[in-house]
Amino acid sequence: MxxxxxxxxxxxxxxxxxxxxxxxxxxxxxxxxxxxxxxxxxxxxxxxxxxxxxxxxxxxxxxxxxxxxxxxxxxxxxxxxxxxxxxxxxxxxxxxxxxxxxxxxxxxxxxxxxxxxxxxxxxxxxxxxxxxxxxxxxxxxxxxxGPEHAPTTELSIPKLGEQLERMVAHHNAVAKQRTLDWLHRATPARFEGICAELLCAMGYDQVRVVGGSGDGGVDVLAVHRDRWGHQLAVAAQAKRWSRSLGRRVVDEMIGVLVRGRLGQAILITTSDFSKAAREAGAAEPRLRLVNGAQLVELMAAHDVIVGFGRHGELVDLDPERGRAGVPRAYLGLEALASQTHARSP
CATH class of the missing domain: 3.90.241.10 (Foki Restriction Endonuclease, Chain A, domain 1)
Structure with missing residues (x-):
């Protein structure tokens, strides 16, 4: 055999x-x-x-x-x-x-x-x-x-920290997916606006949305000041795709970078990049590739739509989708405690 x-x-x-x-x-x-x-x-x-x-x-x-x-x-x-x-x-x-x-x-x-x-x-x-x-x-x-449970006279207390870490990790995976699904349903203008808001939160200046028909592959323009005080022109493209972006899209963005004599270009997607696309992006140090998981992580780190709660869990900060001004988790942590046994509603 x-x-x-x-x-x-x-x-x-x-x-x-x-x-x-x-x-x-x-x-x-x-x-x-x-x-x-x-x-x-x-x-x-x-x-x-x-x-x-x-x-x-x-x-x-x-x-x-x-x-x-x-x-x-x-x-x-x-x-x-x-x-x-x-x-x-x-x-x-x-x-x-x-x-x-x-x-x-x-x-x-x-x-x-x-x-x-x-x-x-x-x-x-x-x-x-x-x-x-x-x-x-x-x-x-x-x-x-399974583990051997030999009789012992030593004090033994269950480790709650590891359980909490697993609960938060699962919560964040579900929350990221729901955020990506929501971003994918957003209109192109709304998605471009969120990307622009993120760049503002990250410290970019003169951020403006320029997307639309005939945008030449650029959805957002901005200025970034480097550590020496020099201003660099930045162009970002926002793609709400469900399939992975291939090398062609990355090559086109590199073309925008070169033709526009930009200091930096950012390619943002709700999906991911193919291996060939990542390799092409790595060859151009002025190009930043941001996939869906990284996008949500950046949004949370800079309090754009989502943020991090006290346990490191992703929470919803957008008053249009939650109670005004009150962050709320996608899934209550109390409910998460039983998620390994029963499906959450």
Missing amino acids: TSQSIDIPQADRLSHLRRLALAIRDGVSHPATLQEYLGVDARHFNYYRHGAELLALAERREQGLRVTTLGERLLETAEGSLDERSVFRQAIAAAAPLAPFAGYFAGESVTSVQLARRIQSLTKLSSSTAQRRARTLARWRDYLV
């Missing part, structure tokens, strides 16, 4: 697969927001996305990832509980690509070297790669076994 290399998971933490399923269930779909929520880069995020699909916790639909019935069952259990580990065991047992390791997950006594050799014989992966995959499977099995 042979297996493809992709059949052997690379997502080290089963707890992250649960968090990914929770974020997807609660409507988070922006790739950069999901990566930030899990604390991983794009490559490792793909590992977790593949792991969730491998265990049938999530599946790809035309609209993006969706949580499966099994994923819903997982989220109905308490994190770290025996019930949760039971669902994970069922998911692993039902995953056809993991059938060669059924004995291992059932408790078979196998050394890490033997496990790596088994993976190598099945997939023809290199020895070092097989060892890394073996470590992932070992971490999965350790999680399924």
Whole structure:
């Protein structure tokens, strides 16, 4: 029996697969927001996305990832509980690509070297790669076994800080997605105005919106004073796109930068940038690329529409969408405490 290399998971933490399923269930779909929520880069995020699909916790639909019935069952259990580990065991047992390791997950006594050799014989992966995959499977099995609770006379108090951090991280992922959805529904003029307001809050001078038909690829103009007191002309383009921006858009913005002899150009989007677009942007030090997750983070840092509450949670500061002058959270933190067990309304 042979297996493809992709059949052997690379997502080290089963707890992250649960968090990914929770974020997807609660409507988070922006790739950069999901990566930030899990604390991983794009490559490792793909590992977790593949792991969730491998265990049938999530599946790809035309609209993006969706949580499966099994994923819903997982989220109905308490994190770290025996019930949760039971669902994970069922998911692993039902995953056809993991059938060669059924004995291992059932408790078979196998050394890490033997496990790596088994993976190598099945997939023809290199020895070092097989060892890394073996470590992932070992971490999965350790999680399924659970922590040992030996009797102790020492004082033991649950760590609330870590739970709060997870709650706030989940809240912020959902809040960022909702903010991006709201920005995407805004009119072009409204979105350009918000970007202009952000530049003002960040200290840019002479900010004005110039977007419209025939804007030449520029939506907002501003002046930035550098540390030496020199004034630099700045042009920004605001794109409410749902798909990632490709290299062509970045190249066009670089053309605006060069032709206009600008000191700085800023390309802002509610979506993200392709790898080629990021590479092109990195080659031009005067160009700043701002994706959707970064945009909301900047807005919150400068109190534009949204801000940060006392626990670092995103709150709504816009009186047009909340109670006038009173910041409110998208989701109450009290409700968040039970989000790992039940869907929020």
